[in-house]
Amino acid sequence: MADELTEDDHNLSKAERTLVYPVLSRRAGGLSIGINLNPGKECNWACVYCEVDGLVRGAPGPIDLAVLERELDEVLGEALDGRWQAAGETRDPREEIKDICIAGDGEPTLSPQFEDAIEIAVRLRRRHQLDATTRLVVITNGSRSGQPATVAAFEALSAADGEIWFKVDAGTEEGRAAIHQTRVGHDRVVAALVGATQIVPTWIQTMAVHPHSSIDAIGELIREAVAAGAAPLGVLLYGLRRPSLQPGGEELTAYSGAELDAAGAALRAATNLEVRVFH
Ligand code: SF4
Numbered sequence: 549m550a551d552e553l554t555e556d557d558h559n560l561s562k563a564e565r566t567l568v569y570p571v572l573s574r575r576a577g578g579l580s581i582g583i584n585l586n587p588g589k590e591c592n593w594a595c596v597y598c599e600v601d602g603l604v605r606g607a608p609g610p611i612d613l614a615v616l617e618r619e620l621d622e623v624l625g626e627a628l629d630g631r632w633q634a635a636g637e638t639r640d641p642r643e644e645i646k647d648i649c650i651a652g653d654g655e656p657t658l659s660p661q662f663e664d665a666i667e668i669a670v671r672l673r674r675r676h677q678l679d680a681t682t683r684l685v686v687i688t689n690g691s692r693s694g695q696p697a698t699v700a701a702f703e704a705l706s707a708a709d710g711e712i713w714f715k716v717d718a719g720t721e722e723g724r725a726a727i728h729q730t731r732v733g734h735d736r737v738v739a740a741l742v743g744a745t746q747i748v749p750t751w752i753q754t755m756a757v758h759p760h761s762s763i764d765a766i767g768e769l770i771r772e773a774v775a776a777g778a779a780p781l782g783v784l785l786y787g788l789r790r791p792s793l794q795p796g797g798e799e800l801t802a803y804s805g806a807e808l809d810a811a812g813a814a815l816r817a818a819t820n821l822e823v824r825v826f827h
Contacts, residue, residue: 567611568619570632574826575713575753575784576685578646579632581623585611585665586654593655593689594729595717597757597800600653601793607658617668620648624676642681648673651687658692663701670708684710687753691732693740699747706748713753713784714744719765727760734769741773745780752783752821756811758801763811767818774819782822785812 566587573580590606591598626632630641637644648669650656659665669684684705692698693714702712716737718724724732744750754766770780788802803811805827812825 565619565623567616568623570623570627573646573649575786575824576646576649576683579627579644580646580685581620581627581648582652583616583620583648583650583656583665583669584652585650585656585659585662586652587611589653590658591654591689592658592691592730594794595755596727596729596760596794596796597755597788597792598794598797599790599792603654603794608654608660610660613661613664613668616665617672620668620672621675624648624672624678628676642678645678645682647683647685648678649685649687651685655689655691656686657688657695657698657701660697663697663704666701666704666708666710670704670710673708684708686710686712687715688712689715689728690737690740690744691730693744699743702744702748711749711751711781712744713751714741714780715754716741716752716766716769717755717761719762719767719769723760723762723765727755727757737769738773738776738778741770741780742776742778745778750780752780754783754785754815755787756785756803756808757788758803759799761803761811763814764818767815770815770819770821774821780821782824783815783819784824784826785815786826 567584569582571580571582586608588608589600589602590604590608627645628641633641650665656662673679673682717727721734787808788800792800808825812823816823
């Protein structure tokens, strides 16, 4: 019998695992098998909209890679057996496993085993004969994009036809300080975007939320990065769906559907890129 997953609900308990979880993802367009390299909820940023309960500043330590490999093997097997399919669904479960996504409860590129995790995901995808149907995705804040270890991992991801979703939620240093509670200089963000997109296929991922978002400033930053040599695939634009669990999160309000559509149109016009809007 299928277990019901709610959309975007990282349901570790339903999968009975510690490092691998199934989620119905709007942006993936179906079932996403998540890998969490930050079980201690460590991140170098503290985004005001972050949904990680108990987020801590810092970097994760090592995980047990044998456990990761075993859990991913088991969860992919269960997905192929239809465990996460909706009741009455008759499609081949293989078609519904849209991606294996390294994201989790913190910034994954901080993990000392980030590249090992990519290698495991590549190996398990092949073992389950999912190469033709299941993408490999890394969701990142981009802060470690220029580090040699991250570059090597992105190269491995690119060689496996994988992609990254690179967070760009603000176009100015003040905007980033407000939304990420971290100061990141303008030139550094532009260089990180240029560098990442030249290594691995890259979608820009943008959260629009009141009162912080300035779509004009984000469009300006993306234009500047493209002029400097960045070649993103496009922008994934989404809004707040669940309450923030961070201090200060209570002041956030979601964009309406019409506001998100208008923001998408404005970003499209400003950047000339494909912009996918997720309500
Ligand atoms: S980068 Fe991601 S995990 Fe880190 S605080 Fe921001 S939303 Fe949360």
